[in-house]
Amino acid sequence: MKIKERAVKLKLQIPAVFLALKDRRTPWYAKVLAGITVAYAFSPEQSMERAQNLWSGGKPKKWYFAIPIVLIWGIIILLIIKLFA
Numbered sequence: 001m002k003i004k005e006r007a008v009k010l011k012l013q014i015p016a017v018f019l020a021l022k023d024r025r026t027p028w029y030a031k032v033l034a035g036i037t038v039a040y041a042f043s044p045e046q047s048m049e050r051a052q053n054l055w056s057g058g059k060p061k062k063w064y065f066a067i068p069i070v071l072i073w074g075i076i077i078l079l080i081i082k083l084f085a
Contacts, residue, residue, distance in 0.1 A: 009041070 054060055
């Protein structure tokens with residue numbers, strides 16, 4: 001996609017995201033989806049293509065790099081559970 005086409009696409013998406021995030025009555029999942037939309041819109045196309053092709057040849061060889069991320073999220077979830085339990 002060319003830069004001009006991408007700019008037009010972003011121009012149409014950003015006001016909708018802004019309105020979704022501004023309203024306090026908007027459910028949390030709508031805000032999360034709006035955040036995902038913004039992240040996807042601003043991500044470079046090369047990295048999106050690389051992410052889509054990651055599993056094309058089978059399981060990635062360096063899957064163990066995900067272990068720290070999973071551990072961090074596990075700790076965060078446990079802390080939230082302890083906080084509200």
